[in-house]
Amino acid sequence: MPDSLAVSVDQQRYAVAACTRMFNDLKILDHSGHVTVRLPDKSGFLIQAVHASRAQLMPEDLFTVSFDGEILDGPAGTRPASEFHIHSEIYKARPDVNAVLHAHPKVPILFTIAEGAELVMVLNHGYRWRNGVPVHPDTAHIDTPELGRAMVETMGDANAVLLKAHGIVLASESIQSLLIDGIHFDRNAQALLEASRLGKPIPMTDAEFDIFEQRFDRPKHGIKLWHYYSTRAIETGVLPGEWRTAI
Ligand SMILES: [Zn+2]
Numbered sequence: 001m002p003d004s005l006a007v008s009v010d011q012q013r014y015a016v017a018a019c020t021r022m023f024n025d026l027k028i029l030d031h032s033g034h035v036t037v038r039l040p041d042k043s044g045f046l047i048q049a050v051h052a053s054r055a056q057l058m059p060e061d062l063f064t065v066s067f068d069g070e071i072l073d074g075p076a077g078t079r080p081a082s083e084f085h086i087h088s089e090i091y092k093a094r095p096d097v098n099a100v101l102h103a104h105p106k107v108p109i110l111f112t113i114a115e116g117a118e119l120v121m122v123l124n125h126g127y128r129w130r131n132g133v134p135v136h137p138d139t140a141h142i143d144t145p146e147l148g149r150a151m152v153e154t155m156g157d158a159n160a161v162l163l164k165a166h167g168i169v170l171a172s173e174s175i176q177s178l179l180i181d182g183i184h185f186d187r188n189a190q191a192l193l194e195a196s197r198l199g200k201p202i203p204m205t206d207a208e209f210d211i212f213e214q215r216f217d218r219p220k221h222g223i224k225l226w227h228y229y230s231t232r233a234i235e236t237g238v239l240p241g242e243w244r245t246a247i
Contacts, residue, residue, distance in 0.1 A: 085148030
């Protein structure tokens with residue numbers, strides 16, 4: 001799948017549904033959480049219906065909404081996910097962001113509820129969050145524009161924000177990039193937790209990140225992981241076989 005903004009809305013619908021199912025299979029998402037993408041014409045974004053299963057999400061379960069919450073298209077008898085404002089406020093404030101994940105994965109959240117714990121980057125792919133991951137202190141669900149704006153203020157120009165005792169928010173330039181960011185963000189948190197049982201974790205240094213970034217081809221890595229995980233997901237039945245050509 002090419003860059004998120006270079007495809008049709010129909011292709012984006014499949015990509016969001018597929019990415020959600022893959023995150024669910026990887027235990028980064030579960031019964032709650034959502035993947036969204038900015039529309040190709042940048043007039044709004046796609047977000048799933050509130051109660052649609054993340055494990056069986058279909059392209060037709062997605063709403064097309066404006067950044068102010070106006071529903072432009074979507075399924076009848078339901079409404080967009082209630083933490084809509086996490087996404088809308090990021091898209092309004094951050095033109096560099098085209099895809100957003102909000103989820104509640106177990107290990108990253110631990111770093112918001114243990115005194116003195118800090119989610120530092122110990123793996124090379126953590127370069128995306130090398131300047132730190134802000135922790136938003138509000139533990140409530142972000143279900144109003146005001147709460148969304150407060151979260152965006154905490155986030156600043158970071159590519160992620162932790163929501164205290166609640167979850168994570170990741171911001172990326174495309175759906176493929178969001179998939180790799182979700183995987184590497186969760187993997188870094190797990191590595192940090194496990195390394196701390198062996199000894200004092202050693203954070204990556206700026207010099208190490210500089211060298212990693214110089215040689216790292218992010219678009220190519222995104223295509224590689226998208227291919228690996230989507231192919232595996234079709235083989236295991238996480239994605240319908242007929243989606244093979246759509247994603
Ligand atoms: Zn949440």
